[in-house]
Amino acid sequence: MKLNPNASSFVPKFVAKPAPAPTPAVVDEPSETITTTTTNTNTTSTIVSSIKTEEDLANIKPTESVYKVEDDDIEDDDEEVNEVADKVEQVVKVLPEDSREHLNLVFLGHVDAGKSTLSGSIMVLTGQVDPHTLAKYEREAKENHRESWIYAYIMDTNEEERTKGKTVEVGRAHFETVKKRYTILDAPGHRLYVPNMIVGAAQADVGILVISSKKGEFEAGVDGGQTIEHARLAKMIGIKYLIVFVNKMDEPTVMWSKARYDEITDKLTVHLKKCGWNPKKDFQFIPGSGYGTLNVKDPLAPGVCDWYSGPSLIGTLDNLATFDRNESGALRIPITTSYKDRGIVNVIGKVESGSITVGQSIHIMPGKTKVEVLSLTGDICSFKTARPGENITIALKGIEGDDAIRPGSILAEINRPVPVVSEIEALVFILDMPDERKLFTPNFSAVFHAHTAVEDVTVKSLIATIDTKTSAEIKQKPTFCKVGDAVKCRLVLSRAVCLEEFATNPQLARFTLRDSTKTIAFGKVINIGKKAKEEIARQTKV
Numbered sequence: 001m002k003l004n005p006n007a008s009s010f011v012p013k014f015v016a017k018p019a020p021a022p023t024p025a026v027v028d029e030p031s032e033t034i035t036t037t038t039t040n041t042n043t044t045s046t047i048v049s050s051i052k053t054e055e056d057l058a059n060i061k062p063t064e065s066v067y068k069v070e071d072d073d074i075e076d077d078d079e080e081v082n083e084v085a086d087k088v089e090q091v092v093k094v095l096p097e098d099s100r101e102h103l104n105l106v107f108l109g110h111v112d113a114g115k116s117t118l119s120g121s122i123m124v125l126t127g128q129v130d131p132h133t134l135a136k137y138e139r140e141a142k143e144n145h146r147e148s149w150i151y152a153y154i155m156d157t158n159e160e161e162r163t164k165g166k167t168v169e170v171g172r173a174h175f176e177t178v179k180k181r182y183t184i185l186d187a188p189g190h191r192l193y194v195p196n197m198i199v200g201a202a203q204a205d206v207g208i209l210v211i212s213s214k215k216g217e218f219e220a221g222v223d224g225g226q227t228i229e230h231a232r233l234a235k236m237i238g239i240k241y242l243i244v245f246v247n248k249m250d251e252p253t254v255m256w257s258k259a260r261y262d263e264i265t266d267k268l269t270v271h272l273k274k275c276g277w278n279p280k281k282d283f284q285f286i287p288g289s290g291y292g293t294l295n296v297k298d299p300l301a302p303g304v305c306d307w308y309s310g311p312s313l314i315g316t317l318d319n320l321a322t323f324d325r326n327e328s329g330a331l332r333i334p335i336t337t338s339y340k341d342r343g344i345v346n347v348i349g350k351v352e353s354g355s356i357t358v359g360q361s362i363h364i365m366p367g368k369t370k371v372e373v374l375s376l377t378g379d380i381c382s383f384k385t386a387r388p389g390e391n392i393t394i395a396l397k398g399i400e401g402d403d404a405i406r407p408g409s410i411l412a413e414i415n416r417p418v419p420v421v422s423e424i425e426a427l428v429f430i431l432d433m434p435d436e437r438k439l440f441t442p443n444f445s446a447v448f449h450a451h452t453a454v455e456d457v458t459v460k461s462l463i464a465t466i467d468t469k470t471s472a473e474i475k476q477k478p479t480f481c482k483v484g485d486a487v488k489c490r491l492v493l494s495r496a497v498c499l500e501e502f503a504t505n506p507q508l509a510r511f512t513l514r515d516s517t518k519t520i521a522f523g524k525v526i527n528i529g530k531k532a533k534e535e536i537a538r539q540t541k542v
């Protein structure tokens with residue numbers, strides 16, 4: 001199998017070149033073919049229903065190329081775009097569609113907790129890294145005197161990350177089991193890179209919160225570190241389930257100690273409850289070692305940790321109940337990455353709601369650029385129609401100029417458009433005010449993060465403080481609010497953003513407010529305003 005961790009980084013790169021497409025993992029791409037593919041729908045259900053064993057899985061092969069585009073045929077020139085697009089439509093390579101459930105995972109946690117190492121070990125254990133590539137990474141890690149970073153090297157592909165040992169962007173990789181397909185988003189743990197982490201986490205279904213059990217490291221991550229901030233952000237952003245991987249259990253200060261594990265899980269349970277996670281249904285703990293590849297894929301062997309008899313990390317993921325997805329809703333795909341490949345604009349994003357089909361005309365919002373879907377490509381398969389939860393590369397026809405796509409752009413259905421608003425009524429929960437600005441008042445400004453959008457925002461007015469238990473209004477028109485308050489308020493964005501009300505589409509309604517170093521508040525859009533609603537009603541045709 002072909003390795004995919006070198007796939008495009010997750011930080012939005014708008015119409016920049018080169019950004020490698022998430023090459024289908026089961027195909028060795030001939031150099032003269034282009035990476036964009038179209039689909040063959042006839043193969044879908046038969047292939048999927050026949051997957052029962054690992055062997056079946058290994059036997060899934062793409063249909064042979066039926067049309068090849070030669071390099072000479074393609075010029076990187078905007079005028080050639082339509083011509084090239086037409087060729088893409090003639091099918092470059094057909095991969096079987098695959099309807100195993102697709103889950104998006106984000107690895108969260110304090111700096112050096114072992115996120116990249118764990119992600120890398122998953123890639124190795126699930127056969128996504130061939131021995132030759134692994135040997136190359138081993139050599140490079142040794143040359144940088146960072147032997148213990150070998151697995152992290154698989155995820156941390158840029159030079160800065162490798163030499164410093166820090167994840168800066170959000171790495172992206174793919175693996176699969178007999179039961180499910182997974183996209184891994186490996187988020188940076190460092191405080192400075194929380195905005196990158198938000199972009200990654202915004203499209204994850206499951207968060208894997210990696211905790212270092214090493215003496216001193218667990219404490220550093222919890223007391224003022226990123227552990228709790230990530231857990232809180234994950235909840236706010238809408239991640240549905242959290243697996244807390246208590247890592248480095250092999251470390252000499254831990255040695256698989258049950259007492260240490262209990263200390264960590266007890267403390268974290270208290271914190272996670274405060275962040276809104278329900279211990280009965282929202283999260284669970286797993287002990288293990290990413291570096292030792294222990295309890296990652298296979299359950300622990302007898303003698304390693306006899307007090308733990310639960311499933312491994314991958315076993316747990318495979319057994320999670322299927323997530324509810326909003327397939328009947330309007331199509332919404334926040335664009336996380338965009339790049340041009342031989343004249344064709346490709347965008348990457350997760351289908352949050354609705355479905356998207358090859359040949360369909362859609363809008364890139366907020367600019368209302370009308371485009372046609374040329375192809376839909378997942379990590380290992382193509383789609384005729386992609387449904388919610390899929391994280392796909394979409395080749396588009398009809399984009400002229402470089403300004404159609406920007407951070408916060410969304411692919412939306414033409415007949416069910418997404419609201420574009422610059423003033424909203426929101427419910428804001430204040431977490432942590434900047435040292436020099438302790439009060440949340442009208443004119444308070446911050447940076448607004450929602451899905452992939454990032455805009456400056458100013459508080460226009462405070463409407464009422466709210467009792468979070470009863471939702472009753474406590475005080476009308478307060479003059480200020482402080483840490484711990486929940487307040488209904490009006491916010492004004494510096495530029496209009498694609499947003500929906502929480503009752504309509506929670507994924508496009510959740511946001512966080514940050515200053516340069518910390519998360520100040522999180523919130524949800526509760527009213528987009530009469531004018532925006534009338535405008536949407538006028539344009540909706542269903």
Ligand SMILES: Nc1nc2c(ncn2[C@@H]2O[C@H](COP(=O)(O)OP(=O)(O)OP(=O)(O)O)[C@@H](O)[C@H]2O)c(=O)[nH]1
Pocket residue numbers: 109110111112113114115116117118148149152165166167168187188189190247248249250251288289290291292
């Ligand atoms: N003993 C032990 N060390 C580990 C384990 N997992 C990771 N490490 C070490 O911890 C260090 C940090 O690992 P990374 O995977 O880079 O940590 P990270 O959380 O991705 O770090 P950032 O990208 O900076 O947020 C490296 O030296 C790893 O070898 C483990 O299971 N056991």
